Amino acid sequence: MTVMTFGRAINAGLRKAMDQDPKVVLMGEDIGKLGGVFRITDGLQKDFGAHRVIDTPLAESGIMGTAVGLAYRGYRPVVEIQFDGFIYPAFDQIVCQVAKLHYRTQGNVKMPITIRVPFGGGIGSPEHHSESPEAYFTHTSGLRVVSVSNPQDAYTMIQQAIASDDPVLYFEPKRRYHTKGEVDEAADLSQAPAVGAASVVTQGSDVTLVTYGPLVSTARDVAIAASDDGVSVEVIDLRSLSPIDFEPLEASVRKTGRLVITHEAAQFGGLGAEIAASITERCFNYLEAAPVRVTGFDIPYPPSKFESHHLPDLDRIMDGIDRAMGRPNSLSALEGK
Amino acid sequence: MSEQHSLRDGVTGEPLTLITAEGQRVDSDTLDPWVNDVGDSFLAGLYEDMVVIRRIDTEATHLQRQGELALWPPLLGQEAAQIGSARALAQDDFVFPSYRENGVAYCRGVNLTDLIRVWRGNASSGWDPYQVNVATPQVIIGAQTLHATGYAMGLVNDGASSATITYFGDGATSQGDVNEAMVFAASFCLPVVFFCQNNHWAISEPVGLQSQVPLAGRAPGFGIPALRVDGNDVLAVLAATRIALDRACSGGGPTFIEAVTYRMGPHTTADDPTRYRDANELEDWKAKDPISRLAALLNSHGMDMEKLDADVAAKADAVASDLRSGCINLPDPEPLDVLPTFSLRIAPG
The missing domain is CATH 3.40.50.970 (Thiamin diphosphate (ThDP)-binding fold, Pyr/PP domains)
Structure with missing residues (x-):
């Protein structure tokens, strides 16, 4: 090594x-x-x-x-x-x-x-x-x-x-x-693992957090922070974005019943949409909550002074976990909860 | 011929010619040295090729009108440009054509049924490129010029002494890819022949919309020598292509050939040129027909044209018959054939 x-x-x-x-x-x-x-x-x-x-x-x-x-x-x-x-x-x-x-x-x-x-x-x-x-x-x-x-x-x-x-x-x-x-x-x-194989990088039992590339290390931090809150997060690194290796995602969601996807790319028509749809099709009866996407906003990539707000970070992903878990979150007020 | 000469000569003036529209053999200091070996029997072979591919083209057009082909891109009028250039190639040279080079494909030995496979809707390509050294015809305008450039880079890396030739039209010269290909080919001194058939029309748009100067005039700006030849003169095209190939194969880099020709038919069988083209223009070009001018020349040489025409017609009939039977007997593909056997996005791996 x-x-x-x-x-x-x-x-x-x-x-x-x-x-x-x-x-x-x-x-x-x-x-x-x-x-x-x-x-x-x-x-x-x-x-x-x-x-x-x-x-x-x-x-x-x-x-x-x-x-x-x-x-x-x-x-x-x-x-x-x-x-x-x-x-x-x-x-x-x-x-x-x-x-x-x-x-x-x-x-x-x-x-x-x-x-x-x-x-x-x-x-x-x-x-x-x-x-x-x-x-x-x-x-x-x-x-x-x-x-x-x-x-x-x-x-x-x-x-x-x-x-x-x-x-x-x-x-x-x-x-x-x-x-x-x-x-x-x-x-x-x-x-070596097949180039197309997704990888479970942190095991957990309450919520499945799927990501790739730059946000994998952020997702690891989320898992640590969430465990302090008593939430067990399973982090999956997709590695291959096409084709997607759905089997480990399915296995994880059947276990956790909750899915959060995060990527820097904009939300509309992004990988998160494909994963949410596919997992919903494959694991509908196992889902305890709607899949949650935490992504870059649907805007052109902003000037760099804005990027700390634009990019999903620990706080925003934690908030996404809270939404999937049905805990108070940033949308609670909007939802009248 | 010196490099300087080739950079200037024939780029913006009248196209270089060896056989006039009337079938007269004329001299060209630039071209003559490259066709000294071409005697009447060779010319008769070129004549046969042109008649046969015109017949293939006509038969395919009929097959489209009869519902056997979904579409066909006629080459009527461009026979000399295609045959003259294709017959200059060596076996190892690799062709990157557009979709209209059926005459070139015929010269390279492409199976007749493979010529129409795409146009019948059976497949996305007709032949294995490596069997005939002809890439699958390109529909995206100009994209193939870069592929020829990359293949030529590979030839140089491999120490091979062959060349690539890429075919494109006047419209394609406006595409970024064609211009980028010329930049790459010039910068790396690659063995590429840029063969532009200026047939005067890009569907309904006249060549004047693509360029305010003769197309060959652009190439020197890239540092690429250019030749502007009469594209309806099979001998001039042969000579120009030999010049370009010789330069390519001896380390001299790319050449741009503008073969000035005319698309006598529609862009494809789905097009209607009467909506945008003056009938008089068509008549003017009929007088410059590539086949009749070669017949006149051969006749003036004392060739027995009655016999040649009979032989050539028999060959053309046989080829047309084979094309027709190959087309109508081509079985429909099985539905599951749509899935590639080598595919992607079926399972991770």
């Missing part, structure tokens, strides 16, 4: 994947000499060469479409989108080509492309640098979407994403890049 930061773990995973497969190439803006604006690709161009760590012109659709062509040729491109809010020029290539070529060609052309997206807020950035666009992609069949929450998963799942013959969007919680954790670099990928 080695203690390393989240960002370093991704770097180590990329390095290992490049070592093992000469067809793995990295593409993106400023990823070469600079090592990326977050330094995630630091040192890789020096060690693997400019033909494998490719600084590209500033055109996201161009990067993505070029990656499609490389995949056609048998390469495994790993594309870095510099910031979440910069992915939209590539949206057409992702949704119309990356997601569909495998299906379109009846499996003849594989698209083993990994799209790394630093996402989410909490770093005090201007507009377009703090978004959570994952639901645009989970809505598109043909894409796998994952989000990592800790250095070990970051290290393992980037390798699994690259090894996947399906395209994978890999959402990195940028505000956690400097979080440290233990990473087993010798971990055997074949023994």
Whole structure:
């Protein structure tokens, strides 16, 4: 085991994947000499060469479409989108080509492309640098979407994403890049949890709290705080946002009867809606209360002075737990309770 | 031909020509050296290809009118652009076409039934791209130019000496992807041939809406040499494509070819050009027909055109018959075939 930061773990995973497969190439803006604006690709161009760590012109659709062509040729491109809010020029290539070529060609052309997206807020950035666009992609069949929450998963799942013959969007919680954790670099990928598997990170019996990416560590804090209130919270890290591994969610909700989902992304049409609907369909007779969503507001990502209010934090998630538990909460007055 | 020459020559002036609309062979310092090997038998082969793909196109249009195809994108009038370029390619070169390059696909050996599979609604693609080195036709306008660029990047990394060619229309030159592809191809000096068939119409929009300068005039701004050729002259197109491929395969990077041609038919069988197009324009272009001009040239060379036409007609009839029977005998897919066998979002894994 080695203690390393989240960002370093991704770097180590990329390095290992490049070592093992000469067809793995990295593409993106400023990823070469600079090592990326977050330094995630630091040192890789020096060690693997400019033909494998490719600084590209500033055109996201161009990067993505070029990656499609490389995949056609048998390469495994790993594309870095510099910031979440910069992915939209590539949206057409992702949704119309990356997601569909495998299906379109009846499996003849594989698209083993990994799209790394630093996402989410909490770093005090201007507009377009703090978004959570994952639901645009989970809505598109043909894409796998994952989000990592800790250095070990970051290290393992980037390798699994690259090894996947399906395209994978890999959402990195940028505000956690400097979080440290233990990473087993010798971990055997074949023994690691499946990339699509959700994980119960804190066991509990009163309420199921589902989240992913940057809010997993917040959810752990919620579980600790709630236990002081006598509420036992089971925290589940989705890890895979599409497909969703519903079995552990179902098992948990059958046990707790209560479901809270939290994410930074806006509520309307988000992952929380899909999870609430699916769990309601699957576990209706087990639910003691309506599922609760604690999310970013349905507004454009606000200026950074507002983001501490916009992002779900311990207090807001605790409030969501109170709603699910039928305890006094922020909506009580509105509900006349 | 020097790089400087190619950057200037033929970019904004009259398209380079070797066979005039009347079937006269004319000289071109730029193009002639690249077709010295082309004798009458080769020309007769190009003639046969053009007649056969026109027949395929006509048959497919009939099949659409008879309800056997849901839609068909005719290439009528663009035979020389497609055959001349496709017959310049080597087996290892990889084609990234739009949806109208059925003539190119035919030259690459695509099975006739596979040509219409998409248009009958049976599948989202007709053939395995790796069997014929032709990507599945692209419907999103211009998207394939980036795929050709990425594939070419892979060719360079692999140390391969082949090239990619990507086909697109005049309308596509307005798309960001086409412009981004030219940026990437130029910056990385990639072996890509940007083959633009300027057929003058993007559905109902005339080429003047896309550009105020000849399309080939844009490429030098990207640092890409350009050639503007008569797209109805199969020999000029062959020569221009050979120039571009030679440059690509010898490390000289991308070339932009504007083949000036004309879409004689509708955009697709669902379109009605009489709503937006002057009939006189069509008549003007009929006089520049790619097939009749080559017939006139061959005739002037003393070719037995009666025999050639009879042979070519027999081949075209046979191909059309095969296309028709392949189409109408194509079984409907089973409902569950809609689910991919390799899929996503069925189970986590």
